[in-house]
Amino acid sequence: MSQQQSTMASLPLIYGYTAVFEAIDADSGAAVTGVTIIDPSVYGIDLSGTAGDDQLSGPFMLVPGPNT
Amino acid sequence: MSSTATVPPYLFEAPGTHDAPFTFAVPASLEVMPYTAHATFDGTGASGDFRPCLTFYGVDGVVLGRYFPANVVKQGDVQEVTYTPPFGTAAVSETPSGFTATYEVLTASPIALTATGIGIPSWVHSSGTSLLDLTTPTAPVPKVDGIYLAEFYVAISTPPVPPGFLAELLLGQSTIQAALVATWAGSGGSACANSVTAVDHFAVTDTFECVIFNYNSAGSETFTNLHLYVVRVA
Numbered sequence: 001m002s003q004q005q006s007t008m009a010s011l012p013l014i015y016g017y018t019a020v021f022e023a024i025d026a027d028s029g030a031a032v033t034g035v036t037i038i039d040p041s042v043y044g045i046d047l048s049g050t051a052g053d054d055q056l057s058g059p060f061m062l063v064p065g066p067n068t
Numbered sequence: 069m070s071s072t073a074t075v076p077p078y079l080f081e082a083p084g085t086h087d088a089p090f091t092f093a094v095p096a097s098l099e100v101m102p103y104t105a106h107a108t109f110d111g112t113g114a115s116g117d118f119r120p121c122l123t124f125y126g127v128d129g130v131v132l133g134r135y136f137p138a139n140v141v142k143q144g145d146v147q148e149v150t151y152t153p154p155f156g157t158a159a160v161s162e163t164p165s166g167f168t169a170t171y172e173v174l175t176a177s178p179i180a181l182t183a184t185g186i187g188i189p190s191w192v193h194s195s196g197t198s199l200l201d202l203t204t205p206t207a208p209v210p211k212v213d214g215i216y217l218a219e220f221y222v223a224i225s226t227p228p229v230p231p232g233f234l235a236e237l238l239l240g241q242s243t244i245q246a247a248l249v250a251t252w253a254g255s256g257g258s259a260c261a262n263s264v265t266a267v268d269h270f271a272v273t274d275t276f277e278c279v280i281f282n283y284n285s286a287g288s289e290t291f292t293n294l295h296l297y298v299v300r301v302a
Binding site for chain 2: 001002003004005006007008009010011012013014015016017018019020021022023024025026027031032033034035036037038039040041042043044045046047048
């Protein structure tokens with residue numbers, strides 16, 4: 001199995017948009033059947049800030065504690 | 069003192085094997101900016117060569133961008149692809165170095181020809197990579213433009229070759245067919261097979277034409293063991 005890299009745009013994707021792993025014919029652009037996709041993943045950042053409650057999503061103020 | 073805002077990561081993932089195309093849909097209320105993507109494309113059962121693409125679609129199915137490495141995945145191959153934005157070392161895309169060669173073996177059923185008859189084999193894929201489009205099995209054409217080496221092999225079913233027998237094999241482009249002619253003249257010996265080899269640039273508009281002429285005016289012959297060996301160098 002060979003490994004390859006490809007560039008891609010890092011553009012904001014909103015609700016209703018899709019990221020599709022697909023196999024297309026190099027000449028016609030038509031879908032090539034019979035191809036399987038193994039362990040697909042897309043890693044990014046959530047610009048909306050609603051992805052996880054356990055993540056810091058400031059800005060906020062830190063109040064200094066007592067100076068002992 | 070104000071903290072630095074952190075942006076939460078988001079990961080789409082779907083472990084396992086899925087039929088292509090495989091779609092990740094952005095959930096409601098999210099706005100995701102992808103930083104990297106990864107998948108393995110298994111073309112073992114592919115219907116042809118293909119580009120392993122990651123495509124972003126808008127709401128109405130409009131293509132926002134389609135991204136793929138420089139190479140084309142051959143039918144039957146497996147390729148792992150990482151997609152990254154074009155900055156830093158991620159901008160480097162691995163490209164094949166040197167020449168690569170792929171082959172295809174095609175076969176055809178025996179052809180019986182009457183005296184002075186002409187026959188054209190009807191080819192079917194036998195093994196290797198599918199290099200030729202067999203929509204018209206008697207006139208296959210390259211799927212991809214390139215330099216091809218082709219050999220057309222044929223044998224006679226009942227050797228020895230009869231005296232006075234003459235057969236011709238043609239293999240070539242429709243426009244320069246004559247340049248690739250080979251003849252096979254029997255003189256009563258025991259030879260029972262012949263082949264013709266051609267090396268040329270074949271474009272997707274050219275056909276591989278293999279023709280058998282039975283110039284044996286004395287009677288009919290059956291041609292068998294028909295093979296077409298094709299190698300593409302790129």
